[in-house]
Amino acid sequence: MISTSEAVFKKEIIGLGEISIRPIELKNDINTLYSWVKKPYAKYWGMLEQSKEEAFKAYQELEENPHHHTYIGMLNDEPIFLMERYKASEDVIAKHYNALENDYGMHILVAPAEKKISQFTWHVFSTIMEYFFSLSFVNRVVVEPDMNNEKIHVLNKKAGFIYDKNITLEDKIASLAFCTREDFLKVSNVRIE
Numbered sequence: 001m002i003s004t005s006e007a008v009f010k011k012e013i014i015g016l017g018e019i020s021i022r023p024i025e026l027k028n029d030i031n032t033l034y035s036w037v038k039k040p041y042a043k044y045w046g047m048l049e050q051s052k053e054e055a056f057k058a059y060q061e062l063e064e065n066p067h068h069h070t071y072i073g074m075l076n077d078e079p080i081f082l083m084e085r086y087k088a089s090e091d092v093i094a095k096h097y098n099a100l101e102n103d104y105g106m107h108i109l110v111a112p113a114e115k116k117i118s119q120f121t122w123h124v125f126s127t128i129m130e131y132f133f134s135l136s137f138v139n140r141v142v143v144e145p146d147m148n149n150e151k152i153h154v155l156n157k158k159a160g161f162i163y164d165k166n167i168t169l170e171d172k173i174a175s176l177a178f179c180t181r182e183d184f185l186k187v188s189n190v191r192i193e
Contacts, residue, residue, distance in 0.1 A: 102139035144174035
């Protein structure tokens with residue numbers, strides 16, 4: 001798949017290669033995206049029952065929202081994850097806590113592994129966090145994963161997220177958690193410029 005979008009963030013990881021993040025190109029990316037969201041492990045993404053057309057329409061609506069942005073993550077020019085960034089104060093999540101102007105939420109879906117790579121998901125997750133905190137307008141990252149999604153809770157805590165409370169959203173009981181730039185830097189050993 002040839003992409004015309006420029007990467008908004010890149011990071012070289014020794015022994016793995018370059019992880020880059022680029023804006024989604026829905027018409028070109030829908031087949032890849034749809035193949036990921038239909039896998040049983042992606043049940044928390046909530047699209048297992050959707051047709052490709054329904055998934056396309058859902059992402060088209062997201063892309064039309066000026067407070068929501070969707071990205072494809074690449075490893076050495078191969079798509080490896082889907083990531084969404086949204087302004088928390090302009091999202092339904094703001095009804096559940098005192099949202100600050102510079103709070104941004106994220107959703108991440110990593111592609112199914114073709115082969116086992118040590119620390120792969122952590123490399124993806126920490127690169128996404130570095131991207132968020134490279135943006136001057138982001139002070140805090142907000143997440144609201146399904147309370148039963150143990151794998152993402154492990155990654156969130158490893159990245160410095162502090163869990164606040166469980167909240168009831170339309171489609172799940174979610175665990176609300178926050179991570180400031182300082183929280184992430186304490187645990188990640190990276191420098192963000």
